[in-house]
Amino acid sequence: MASTQSRRSRTAGAFDIRLVIGALIGIYGIVLICLGLFNATDAELDRADGMNVNLWAGLGMLALSILMALWAWWRPIVIPPETTTDER
Numbered sequence: 001m002a003s004t005q006s007r008r009s010r011t012a013g014a015f016d017i018r019l020v021i022g023a024l025i026g027i028y029g030i031v032l033i034c035l036g037l038f039n040a041t042d043a044e045l046d047r048a049d050g051m052n053v054n055l056w057a058g059l060g061m062l063a064l065s066i067l068m069a070l071w072a073w074w075r076p077i078v079i080p081p082e083t084t085t086d087e088r
Contacts, residue, residue, distance in 0.1 A: 010078070010079045010081075011076040011077060011078055011079065012076065012077040012079060013076075016072045016076070016077055018068045018069075018071055018072040019068070019069060019072050021068060022064075022065045022066075022067075022068030022069050022072070023065070025061050025064055025065045025068070026061070026062055026065030026066075028058075028061055029057075029058045029059070029060070029061030029062035029064075029065055030058065030062065031058070032054045032055070032057050032058030032061065033054075033055060033058035033059060033062065034058075035054045035058070036052045036053075036054035036055025036056070036057075036058055037055060039054075040052050040054065040055070
């Protein structure tokens with residue numbers, strides 16, 4: 001007799017690829033934000049016509065990371081329950 005726990009469907013949780021990719025993009029985004037805030041030189045800003053590219057790219061990556069986490073939370077991947085037959 002199978003327990004009710006094994007019959008219920010589960011979600012992928014931390015193994016959802018959207019969370020893994022979102023976390024990596026978020027980490028890179030935070031690094032770029034820090035570089036844009038604390039390491040931007042005048043020469044780099046002049047090359048980019050006065051725009052802080054690292055800061056804006058980091059903010060975009062952080063926003064994408066948050067959207068991917070929200071997507072995984074709103075629409076989780078459901079793993080169907082395993083159907084096993086008891087053959088004796």
